[in-house]
Amino acid sequence: MGRRFNSLHNRLFLLFLSCMMALLLIVSVLYYQRTTDIIHTKISDMAEKNISQTVGLFDLLLEGYDSITKALNGNYELLRLLEDHQSDTNPALRVVNDRTITNILGAIYYSRDDIVGIHVITNEGRTFNYERRFAGVLDANYSSSEWFEKLKNSTGEMVWLGIYPQSVINALQADPVFVFGRQLYDLTDHRSVGIVLIEASTKAINSAVSNVTISPNSQVYIVDKSNRIVTATTNKKLQSISFADLPRPTTNSIVVDNMSDQLIVAANATKADWTVYGLTPKIDINAEVVKTRDYLLYVILVFVMLSTILATIVSRNIASPVKLLIREMKQVEMGNFRGAVNVRSFEEINSLVSSFNRMVNRMDELIERITLASISEKNAELQALQSQVNPHFLYNTLDMIYWMLDERENDKLGRVILALSHMFRYSSDWQKASRTTLKQELDQMRHYMTIIENRLEGRVSTEIHVENRFLSIPLPKMTIQPIIENAVKSGLEPLDRPGVLRLYTEEKENELLIIIEDNGVGIEQENLTMLCKALENSGLKSEGSLDSKTDSSGMKRRGIGLPNVHRRIVLMFGDLYGLRVESKLGTGTTVTISVPLPPKGE
Template sequence: MGRSKHTIHNRLFLLFLSSMTALLLIGSFLYYQKITDIIHGKISDMAEKNISQTAGLFNLLLEGYNSVTKSLNSNYELLRLLQERDKSQNPSLSVIDERTITNIIGAIYFSRDDIVGIHVISRAGKSYHYEPRYAGVVDVDYSSSEWYRKLQDSNGEMVWMGLFRNSVINSFQEDPVFVFGRKLFDLTSQKEQGVVLIETKPGPILAALSNVTISPNSQVYIVDKDSHVIASTDDKKVQTLRFGQLPRPRNGQVLVDNRSDQLIVAANAAMAEWTVYGLTPKGDISAEVDKTRQYLLYVILILVLISTALATLISRNIASPLKLLIREMKQVEMGNFRGSVNVKSFEEINSLVSSFNRMVNRMDDLIDGITSASISEKNAQLQALQSQVNPHFLYNTLDMIYWMLDERENDRLGRVVLALSHMFRYSSDWQEASRTTLEQEIDQMRHYMTIIESRLEGRVHTDIQVDSRWLNVVLPKMTIQPIIENAVKSGLEPLDRPGVLRVYTEVDERELHIVIADNGVGMEEWMLQQIRESLADSGTNRNKDEEEKGKGRAFTVKNAELPDQPTRRGIGLPNVHRRIKLMFGDYYGLRIESQSGIGTTVTIVIPLPGKGGEEWTFS
């Protein structure tokens, strides 16, 4: 019973089921967290945007109301008539002045569609009203009312009373109104002339408040600087809320606070020193999240059931052929190579079984093949070691000739043989791969020029001015010698005057230039162009006919040959150019300038070693 828990079937079943369940739970959890963050973030952004827009609407709306009162206070005719009527003793003239004042107030009334009534009370207590429905009906005890006291206590600034269920001055006006007013002053004498009270329709205020709501249970409140409610969308909860304890935004900022059981957003309406609060229960915000969570639970349950069924099916289909395979492997372990397994399962298992059958049938052949391969590898290594004897024999022979010449005091020929020995040793020793240093290339060049200067009997002079800072810079092996060889054979040998071959280094921004310049015969423009084209095409695959194009021209023929041609005489400029590009990149390589009768300059361009350039030098 204990062994059954460790069978392939049970292990695959548990592994598959646990993996699927873990992935489902992790994926669902991450999805739920992401959706929750997105929903809360979008709601917070929407609430912040709405409250900011609402505060702006209030500022615009109150600015318009403020303009109405300013137009009354700045009306010189109105203020003059109020003074004259307070002092007038002539009844007929008083009637005319009252009618004129009423007409002035009426003009202001019809300037806006949302004004319900305009009431002006002079300093002497005479009142003037314009409201079409109940004109002239005024509470006689208005002087003891709260709104009148607030206007009398003000210094001329706007006094925003807020929303009321009905008119504060006319008991017959029972519709809700928004009330505000201010004192009237003579702008010339700065004397008080009375007060003006304006009642407007609450529609614009309530419409702006409804813009803040983000759920059916959201409530919006307008609170003044003393934490008194000016207006709200829910009168039932106003008494239970303590707005003095709620945070207030500062400096025109929008406040978003979700630390309590409600999402609180607030913004200031600077025109009236109001604060607009929007309160939304978090339960409303989480409604969509709860639906998402419930949906995820159903999906997870269904997927777990499906995973259980799939785990059972897959583990059984995988385990059955593997059991057969294991049983046959035990036979092979005991030395029986004649058995075979026949199953029909997944393609991979069928391939595994087929491979096992082939392995069993060919075991002896593979053992014999491995033995033969081991013997062949050892023979190859032995031949490689033997092949190294021949170059050393040639080095030793050249050295022997040098010492024989030295004994006969033939220094000139001895130097040539010794230089040839060094050149041959350098060019045939590729155990260090294809990388070398500029110093070693210069040494190889000196050996070559020893032979050339001896052969040309002083007709060629070499001037080497290489900065010691760049001697350890890494180059492809055999980079300079092919260029020197071409310069000597194609440029300096045909001269009827002494030739000079200069080798020096230059720095151009992030490039190191190794310049080989001669004062030889130079090249015609067409020949120079052909060489440049061969360098540009050196990284492409070309056939033999293209490589031998221009045959008979000494400089271009030899340099157009690919390095893997068996008939080549040298490595060639295209080969050098391609190897530089392979080592340092396509931007680097050879650059050639030449003028007929003046000379040729070949510049080797490589990257300048920087702070990280140690990898380009040999230690």
């Protein structure tokens, strides 16, 4: 029982759940104690911010309307046409001017989507209108109306006439409108030209008013300096309130009064002589406290349930991958590198599992590669010895030595015997290292070609072009000599013409290409295809299948075959490198050795 309690899963579950419950208890107590104290302040601040935002919206809205009338009053073309209209006697020109004035009003009309109508009335009584509908149907008695008197008595300032249940100039326009206007003046001589009256939709004002409400029973009013209600929310029973008894703010200040049975906030609009009042019953504020407490209890219950579920999931998601990882580590400890852990958990655990899998795979690959490299090196060592002690080669060499002795060519004999000595020494010395340099491989090639050129007496010549900076490039031992031997035996000896064996290097990005080509008899297509497949599949074949090589006649003989050379290059440098063979029957064969170039400075 104690061991089960000490398991990672149970410990994590209890630890997570205990922390969540302790945190929940502390937060709930502190929250409940503070809620009652701060909720009134919060609501007051919210009401103050709401009314401040509403007043700001009003100011922006009225400023936009003000800019429309200023744009009309500052339109030189409009003022010129209104003045010229009085002296125009040409009917056609009058029609053109009327249309131009209407177009100017239309441009202003369509600059905002809340304008219902624009009306310009000149001092001579001419009217120009642009309305949403019923355009040109005007009240004939507008000149005796209150709004007309206010505009005529103004001195160029903006006149906010307020909200009306319908259009003040077009009786057919029955929707509520917000009406404002100003006198139009000729800016050159400050002479009155007429008045402009604009009617706008009340949706923007009503939307701004609704922003002040903080509860369903909140009521908002906009009153002017005469305590006349400009607009209000739809609760009718509170509209009989006496605004003279309510506190009125001065300048740009905001009044917040919660001393009575309701919360009162008030603020002034700077663009118009209006005051915005917001009234919220205290019972609504207390109801918010009760709702908050009930909601808190509900949240606590749900949070306890979710914490239990979450603690179970988290502890299981952490413990299960760790258990799988421990089990697989025990398998690795026993020497089994073939397993893998597959889990879907937290990012850190997934990263740990992925690293473990890569480590195990890498260990398995390294062990296999080391084993294959060791076997390949041993086979190459034995095959090199067998290849160099090839009876046919020794017979020809001894026969050549015999005839040279007979002809007393002692210098040539010395060079041949010396070259043969170097070759045996190089090919049989595998104890120090199985890797060498390009320079040492070229030296071995020269010794071999010394024997071949003397034996064939001018039938074969060698050309070597290698830059000195490439001579220190590492190579597996016995890489070039087997390729040269194949080229001589299978390609150049059967020729009925002088043979040329060329070795040169090319640099390709970060890769060195050692190219060995001859002008021999070439390889038949079938044998070439078999050889290329053997090179491609050399990484999949067993060591025993890599010990033979095929000459141009299709016969196999013992030696270090090209697949063996290719395999040792792959084991040393990787799968991107190795041998490539190209041949054309009757033209010659090209073998390309691809090895990596070390980084600059190394």
